[in-house]
Amino acid sequence: MGCGKTTWSRKLAAKLGYEFIDLDHALEEQMGMSIAEYFSSFGEDAFRKLESDVLKQTKYPENVVVSTGGGLPCFFDHMEWMNSNGKTLYIKLSPKTLADRLENSKTIRPVLQGKKGDELVEFITGKLAERESFYLQAHHHVDGIDMSVEKLEGAINSAG
Numbered sequence: 001m002g003c004g005k006t007t008w009s010r011k012l013a014a015k016l017g018y019e020f021i022d023l024d025h026a027l028e029e030q031m032g033m034s035i036a037e038y039f040s041s042f043g044e045d046a047f048r049k050l051e052s053d054v055l056k057q058t059k060y061p062e063n064v065v066v067s068t069g070g071g072l073p074c075f076f077d078h079m080e081w082m083n084s085n086g087k088t089l090y091i092k093l094s095p096k097t098l099a100d101r102l103e104n105s106k107t108i109r110p111v112l113q114g115k116k117g118d119e120l121v122e123f124i125t126g127k128l129a130e131r132e133s134f135y136l137q138a139h140h141h142v143d144g145i146d147m148s149v150e151k152l153e154g155a156i157n158s159a160g
């Protein structure tokens with residue numbers, strides 16, 4: 001969460017002349033409300049089910065860069081499904097850098113429940129420990145510091 005998937009997928013798509021789909025955005029369109037509102041009205045389990053349906057039922061164009069939500073890779077068979085249907089890339093950052101970015105971001109992320117400072121760093125450290133085994137299944141891993149479109153292109157064109 002907050003590693004730059006949306007920001008950099010959009011830039012990569014523009015550079016490649018591909019379409020761009022952000023699955024959090026697609027979900028919000030389908031729900032007719034923000035993710036934060038959906039979480040508080042229907043809870044996380046309902047959100048994860050809908051997120052899975054949107055991942056698998058979206059009609060993807062042939063050439064597209066897709067950014068997922070931060071939790072999506074860690075539920076159901078999503079990593080396996082994405083690895084079978086495209087090239088996957090994990091943008092890796094430390095909990096401290098993620099916390100700094102998330103504190104400055106305007107998007108409300110309900111999983112964080114308003115945490116700040118050291119409490120936020122500690123929470124992200126725990127979440128990453130739970131989740132990283134899923135993220136590491138991605139075909140390619142890039143360090144999210146000094147990010148550039150060229151760095152992303154290099155990673156997806158590399159052997160692994």
Ligand SMILES: Nc1ncnc2c1ncn2[C@@H]1O[C@H](COP(=O)(O)OP(=O)(O)OP(=O)(O)O)[C@@H](O)[C@H]1O
Nearest residue numbers: 001002003004005006007008069070101104105147
């Ligand atoms: N290389 C960068 N350097 C500094 N800030 C960045 C960089 N990339 C993204 N950001 C900022 O970090 C924040 C999170 O970025 P973004 O929303 O793209 O992350 P995300 O991975 O899509 O998050 P989520 O998992 O919640 O969808 C934004 O405020 C964005 O402007």
Ligand SMILES: O=C(O)C1=C[C@@H](O)[C@@H](O)[C@H](O)C1
Nearest residue numbers: 001024069070071109110111
């Ligand atoms: O990390 C998560 O679990 C989430 C990340 C966001 O992208 C959204 O998908 C939602 O806020 C949940």
Ligand SMILES: [Mg+2]
Nearest residue numbers: 005006024067
């Ligand atoms: Mg995003």
